[in-house]
Amino acid sequence: MKQAPETATGTPATLWDRTRQMASQEILDTALRLFTEQGYDETTIAQIAREAGVSQRTLFRYFGAKEDLLGGDQDRFWQVLADTVGAQPADAGVWEALRAGVAAVLALHDSRAQALERFRLLHNTASLRAGWLEKRLRFQEGLLPLVEARMGVAAGRPDPRARAVIATVFACLDAASMTWVDNGGKGDLMDLYDECLAAVRG
Amino acid sequence: MKQAPETATGTPATLWDRTRQMASQEILDTALRLFTEQGYDETTIAQIAREAGVSQRTLFRYFGAKEDLLGGDQDRFWQVLADTVGAQPADAGVWEALRAGVAAVLALHDSRAQALERFRLLHNTASLRAGWLEKRLRFQEGLLPLVEARMGVAAGRPDPRARAVIATVFACLDAASMTWVDNGGKGDLMDLYDECLAAVRG
DNA sequence: CGACTACTTGGCAGTGACTGCCAAACTGCT
DNA sequence: AGCAGTTTGGCAGTCACTGCCAAGTAGTCG
Numbered sequence A, B: 001m002k003q004a005p006e007t008a009t010g011t012p013a014t015l016w017d018r019t020r021q022m023a024s025q026e027i028l029d030t031a032l033r034l035f036t037e038q039g040y041d042e043t044t045i046a047q048i049a050r051e052a053g054v055s056q057r058t059l060f061r062y063f064g065a066k067e068d069l070l071g072g073d074q075d076r077f078w079q080v081l082a083d084t085v086g087a088q089p090a091d092a093g094v095w096e097a098l099r100a101g102v103a104a105v106l107a108l109h110d111s112r113a114q115a116l117e118r119f120r121l122l123h124n125t126a127s128l129r130a131g132w133l134e135k136r137l138r139f140q141e142g143l144l145p146l147v148e149a150r151m152g153v154a155a156g157r158p159d160p161r162a163r164a165v166i167a168t169v170f171a172c173l174d175a176a177s178m179t180w181v182d183n184g185g186k187g188d189l190m191d192l193y194d195e196c197l198a199a200v201r202g
Numbered sequence C: 001c002g003a004c005t006a007c008t009t010g011g012c013a014g015t016g017a018c019t020g021c022c023a024a025a026c027t028g029c030t
Numbered sequence D: 001a002g003c004a005g006t007t008t009g010g011c012a013g014t015c016a017c018t019g020c021c022a023a024g025t026a027g028t029c030g
Helices: A016-037 A045-052 A057-064 A074-087 A094-106 A112-124 A126-151 A161-182 A189-201 B015-037 B043-054 B056-062 B074-087 B094-106 B112-124 B124-149 B161-181 B187-201
Strands: none
Touching: A016 A045, A016 A057, A016 A112, A045 A057, A045 B094, A074 A126, A094 A126, A094 A161, A094 A189, A112 A126, A112 A161, A126 A161, A126 B015, A126 B124, A161 A189, A161 B112, A161 B187, A189 B161, A189 B187, B015 B043, B015 B056, B015 B112, B043 B056, B043 B074, B043 B187, B056 B112, B074 B124, B094 B124, B094 B187, B112 B161, B124 B161
């Protein structure tokens, strides 16, 4: 399992990489379909593997856990968010910088419908939500230095403020997306996010 | 498994209730001890059951899941928080009301040392944290009407603001308790909470 | 006191997610 | 073609958790 030397053309170089790519996509599509059709908890790994045409063992090699089958490549999301935040001008405030990052990630979704379906599953399935929150929290910790630098915190005494700001941003994103899902995907998620932040920050 | 008809004296009426109480406490103590000694993931249900002197089956009847073995009676925490918020004067703002609830819950811990140990396990164990966050999110939803009433939201169009406020409060509590743990339990948690909220709300 | 009921317990088998291990199949390079 | 490195599938095993059933124990009524 080496790095995939992605060429600039978008087509991976070797057959292996192409096969991996296809298998991965097939598994992801099958999983999302089954989750949507019969629910997350009611879908077993065995079933996904069978319908995707791979062994369970291979499925677990591609995706380390069942929850990773939803939400596609989350690492990419986090990467984009962190990069975007880092790329904001130095004189931009934390809130603006983070807002830009959130916007960049939301723009990453394939389609509005697919995004809605993902969020719906995420918010309605306890077991999924748990894992998702956990993963996100880990990312929040990773984001910490980036935000701390922007806030100019003293390195000596531990300062909770950066953590609080990051956590609040995600809290607002949660509130916004939950309301969005409850509302059947009507309106713009980013508007809801702004509304949440306004409610919090006065 | 009926309601325990707790008498005013604090001593449960029947032998059954007393036995249940003792078994429950024994399990909880054993679990916390083992978790602390060897870590959450490294401790199996079988081991806890063995050392607590009950069968696995019985253990699962008392506590539905492994994560419930930490944090004792969380339902009580939530109950206290909700009650306290509800008991705040009508003219108190949402933020003050929620702050009072948070303070009430934090005051519930047996000892500072035990609270620190619980938080430490919670923040350092991924699998635990996941379940905890999930449970909390469910509680947040339960708190929603209480907060909405206090904010005077219109019933018609779904409004994300109440959710955002609640989520932000917990986000700050998270940031505060994580920093508290990182700092070895020095200082007052409530002060850190206030600092977080100040950083967020300007 | 004895019987009858209600509740609790423990064991057992089973499910489902997930991991380590090993042999077989396959790709890429010479 | 032939070797080396990579991927795959199957198998057995671990662990959390559940349903089921038989046996034990507490409470109650005659």
